[in-house]
């Protein structure tokens with residue numbers, strides 16, 4: 535598969551590079567960023583996937599979170615995919631929480647979304663093959679996953695579904711029960727149709743009732759997050775984890791919001807969490 539490098543910068547002794555490729559799965563060009571740490575030459579290094587939230591691309595986390603410092607220190611490769619398929623031919627919506635920039639890490643079954651929106655398969659299947667082919671330093675036997683908000687939810691659901699692939703998991707301010715909150719209900723109705731078991735397979739709270747992993751999922755959420763009570767509702771997920779035996783380290787951080795100032799404040803701790811689990 536051909537990969538086109540869009541840009542590249544040196545950072546903390548490693549390299550941040552941005553790439554385009556043709557996604558056969560999503561029927562469009564997809565863009566992603568990779569931070570390659572200095573240890574990658576000549577070692578193999580663990581791979582950590584970061585899934586972003588609504589309205590984001592690869593750029594938000596790479597430009598605002600400062601993750602390069604800890605990734606360089608621990609020797610971890612970090613990959614930031616886009617949050618949806620994009621392009622003039624790709625279905626979209628005027629709202630910020632549907633369509634381009636809001637793929638919700640699922641496979642849409644409804645029109646006009648079904649042709650392009652397959653973000654869960656893209657993240658867990660197609661893009662790892664691209665990484666394995668073009669980034670030989672990536673140790674695909676040591677992968678972890680984390681993310682923010684919609685992407686925090688994507689990270690938790692993909693970890694629960696593929697625990698042997700993503701051995702570690704964490705999230706900032708995640709949605710955790712989309713079937714029960716407006717962001718999730720709106721997206722699932724559009725992408726999956728009326729409420730059904732199809733919704734439950736993409737809901738972290740429903741999934742954790744059926745399957746638990748050996749990992750401890752780390753979560754940090756701000757008490758001043760403006761989406762806390764309407765969209766995040768941590769108590770639904772924490773109760774399901776407690777009841778069904780999923781190890782969870784859920785921290786409420788006093789005074790923090792839903793933004794990258796918060797994420798940057800706890801990024802080092804999250805990368806250290808993954809470094810321990812992935813033996814970086």
Ligand SMILES: N[C@@H](CCC(=O)N[C@@H](CS)C(=O)NCC(=O)O)C(=O)O
Pocket residue numbers: 586587588589590594598630682683684792793794
């Ligand atoms: N007002 C926000 C609503 C959506 C939002 O808060 N998005 C979060 C993820 S759910 C985000 O990371 N926004 C981009 C940023 O802060 O860089 C926006 O339009 O960006």
